[in-house]
Amino acid sequence: MGREPAIRSTASVDEALLSGAETMVVVLPTFWSMLQLGTWWDPPVDAIVFAVMLGIALPRALRAVDRSELPAALGLFAASSGAAVGCGMLLAPDTCRRVWGCAAFSAGVALLVWQRRFSPSLRRPGVIASTPFIAVLVAPRSIDPTWTLLGWMLLAAGAAMTWALTVRALSGLAGPPSRPEPPRRRRGGPRSSTRMAVQLGCATAASFAAAQLMDPDHLVWPVLTVLIVHSANQGRGDVLWKGAQRIIGALAGTAIATVLSTWSGTGEASTLVALFATLAVAAAARPCGYAFWAAGITAALTFLYGYFGESASEMLDHRLLGVLVGGAIGMASAWFILPVRTVDVARLRTGALLALCRDGLSAAGRGEPVAAFEQPLAAADERLRRLSGTMRAAGLLGSGTARELRSVMADAHALACRLLGLAATDRPVGHEELGLLARWLAAAHEALTSSGGRSGPRRGMPAAPDGPGALSRRRRR
Structure with a gap:
């Protein structure tokens, strides 16, 4: 346990270097490709800047997209590229069209978020589709409303996407497939x-x-x-x-x-x-x-x-x-x-991670390999980990609910890490260890329920507080 911070620090440095290299390996060839077109034609500056800005955003967004989601991502990206350029053309100064351009731009970025309600699998393609709106916004000059410039901008989008997909395929940096979060409906809203x-x-x-x-x-x-x-x-x-x-x-x-x-x-x-x-x-x-x-x-x-x-x-x-x-x-x-409320999001993701841990433990109890749950478990753990900084800040600023949820999140993270370790070694789980993990899971469910979450402990599981977060709560009491 004492070496855990060092391991995380090394991983952060590696991730930072990989992120920087991955982005520039897309940006520089994209920029070079647009300049090479100047040998035969005269690509406008707006198109070159548009391609470079897309080259910055696409590598990270594509890494999170599963292979099965790529067709939807490419279709949404092509449509949003044309829509974003059209909005940019309406933003020309000193014209009444700017009002329509601002309205269309605002509606476009909102629509890409709203469409997730139809299918959770559209979340990550929607993120990719939003990149042209940001890229067109930073154009150094007003975008002329001409068909020629529209063609150049779409060509620039195609060049950036081509290089981003090439780097993704050659590097194998695609993230693990994961279950998308189910859509949530608040009571009365x-x-x-x-x-x-x-x-x-x-x-x-x-x-x-x-x-x-x-x-x-x-x-x-x-x-x-x-x-x-x-x-x-x-x-x-x-x-x-x-x-x-x-x-x-x-x-x-x-x-x-x-x-x-x-x-x-x-x-x-x-x-x-x-x-x-x-x-x-x-x-x-x-x-x-x-x-x-x-x-x-x-x-x-x-x-x-x-x-x-x-x-x-x-x-x-x-x-x-x-x-x-x-x-x-x-x-x-x-x-x-x-x-x-962010605490509601944290509860949902904690409950989803604990549900996957429960499924993994159930499979282990039946003698089935835990490795089948490795990828969805790692993805759910990463989704919850993204809220760690926010929940830590909320706890320090005085939110008691956030402090309690942080302890439950610590239980869920530690339990997921234990199961991921079992999946990596692919060794059978003994009855004693299985009972310990089951009590740990029950304690986390009970703590999540007491903090206001909707998930409760599973019947038949003893609720002994054996997780690290439960131990820290016992000490505070």
């Missing part, structure tokens, strides 16, 4: 997917309105911050906690890159080098925390706009204000508009 879609749509529309009032020529900072704050929404507490980190990171990245970009001029190669170096660092730092990712990607955008002639020092106050306003709008929307 809509499903969580509907709530989150309304939150995102309202926040995006409000950020467009705020950007129009503050700086009509630069819509990107408030709107992009809202999209970043609401990405991977796991409840209002999660949005608040990760949103605060992302705002701090975005502010730091904007300020640092603005100062550094004063040393380079418009169109200089050094600015491009700084841009891609910053992207590499941002991709590597993403697994380490949301603040680092937000700082890196915001700094990269600052270098991008500096390369196309935007004055760094003159725009610093606009950028900082836009990040602050967008972050405040995003967090307020998640907190006040049809809120989804």
